[in-house]
Amino acid sequence: MTRYSALSLIRQGFAGHNGWPRVWRDATPRSGYDIVIIGGGGHGLATAYYLARNHGLTNIAVLEKGGLGGGNVGRNTTIVRSNYLLDENAAFYEHGMKLWTRLSRDLNFNVMLSQRGVLNLAHTDAQMEAFARRGNAMRLNGIDAELLDVAAVQQAAPLLDTSPDARFPIVGGLIQPRAGTARHDAVAWGYARAADALGVDIIQNCEVTAIRRDRSGAVLGVETTRGLIGAEKIGLCVAGHTSQLAAMVDLPLPLESHLLQAMVTEPVKPCLDTVVTSGAAHCYISQTDKGELVFGGDLDGYPSFAQRGETPRIEHICASAVALFPAFSRLRLMRTWGGVVDMSMDGSPIIDRTPVPGLYLNGGWNYGGFKATPAAGWCFAHTIAHDAPHPLVRPFALDRFARGATLDEKGAGPTPALH
Amino acid sequence: MMLIPCPWCGPRPRVEFTYGGPDPSTHPRPADTAPLDVWTRYVYERDNPKGEARELWRHGAGCRQWFVVERDTVTHAVAASEPLPGVEDPR
Secondary structure (H helix, E strand, C coil): CCCCCHHHHHHHHHCCCCCCCCCCCCCCCCCEEEEEEECCCHHHHHHHHHHHHHHCCCCEEEECCCCCCCCHHHCCCCEECCCCCCHHHHHHHHHHHHHHHCHHHHHCCCCCCECCCEEEEECCHHHHHHHHHHHHHHHHCCCCCEEECHHHHHHHCCCCCCCCCCCCCCCEEEEECCCEECCHHHHHHHHHHHHHHCCCEEECCCCEEEEEECCCCCEEEEEECCEEEEEEEEEECCHHHHHHHHHCCCCCECEEEEEEEEEEECCCCCCCCCEEEECCCCEEEEECCCCCEEEEEEEEEEECCCCCCCHHHHHHHHHHHHHHCHHHHHCCEEEEEEEEEEEECCCCCEEEECCCCCEEEEECCCCCCCCCHHHHHHHHHHHHHHCCCCHHHHHHCCCHHHHCCCCCCCCCCCCHHHC | CCEEEECCCEEEEHHHCEEEEECCCCCCCCCCCCCHHHHHHHHHCECCCCCEEEEEEECCCCCCCEEEEEEECCCCCEEEEEECCCCCCCC
């Protein structure tokens, strides 16, 4: 692997940028591996990278049914944060936040982390009290949080309509200053390049069609569109299709796949240097380095595997964005898209072994898979390498539903569309 | 947008309806005395079908009735709808 540095950039600059090598090998599948990771998105690539780097396991293949990073890692709204109320979530996501801050150095790939803050808007006094509670919980867990009054909110995002006549009057907010955004594609590419350099085979256009098991039920390998590939251990990192993969071994899961949309406007000059979210308006907004405003919102509201959404949701999100930021009303949307997310029954993820020996599960990421990429990869790699869950993900066990130990950050109950 | 045929009001746009989980005939409620693991499966586990699905929907902006919709979760094509068993015509 050619190390990226200012020097290599200058050298290539003089050579007309014609000498950059391939970033990762286009591997063809071998007959077998110690570990096969299904899913070449952020989580799968991160898992492979940490298996190789932290645990010295390099006889690994990552299988991707399409092109690398074409799923949810390329479809999210790029937000990274750890502003959680529950201790278990706070510990896990804060581990992730710390990994984010050094990820570009670790991977020798610029993931363009921008710690611009994530600002949650409060529209009622009750919401302010809930934010004060969450902010205090975060600080007790060593996570930065600041409660803002209206004047401070106005200062953080001057284009917000903070007048009392606003459609959603703003009474304050909660900001996590260390949170922000990262370049989502670069995260996939960076992990792919670093994993490849450690010897991991990344195999694209290779869809898993069945999971082979021996008489005792333990995994033997996977049947794919590119032939049979043996594996002693298999890790699932397939987001919206987790239920379909688990069905290959008759493993029912507490998951329902839903569609989450996002969209960008035409690019404009810098006008918003933080991430603004409003639960009441069902909308969150940030500005990319290119100048596009990224809008996200709620799920379409019913199970879907379509990877494309309906117009009423787009209209609702845009109406909310314009209500919060009246100045955005003249902008035109350039693109909209959708991703299939595996909504769990308590809004929290699952990282665990499964009842099938050799099969490991990483799924149920709801809206929040992207920010979890480094921490999920780190902890899932540990879980696979040691055949025992990493201490940070013990609360994300698959059997927590049966034990009544659900992690319901929002208190919505087993109604996935409401998390 | 999907057009959902309400058994009582006829075809109406999707936004008038709310999704309410799997069809009870494919995901039956256990007896009150059923063991805990049966209840756990009922409350938390889902078939999550990719393709043809039978689902419970409610016409909140119309007759407010719950009914069953046969729908494809990939193409979003709606094949049919039917009242829940034993429900009388609310009209």
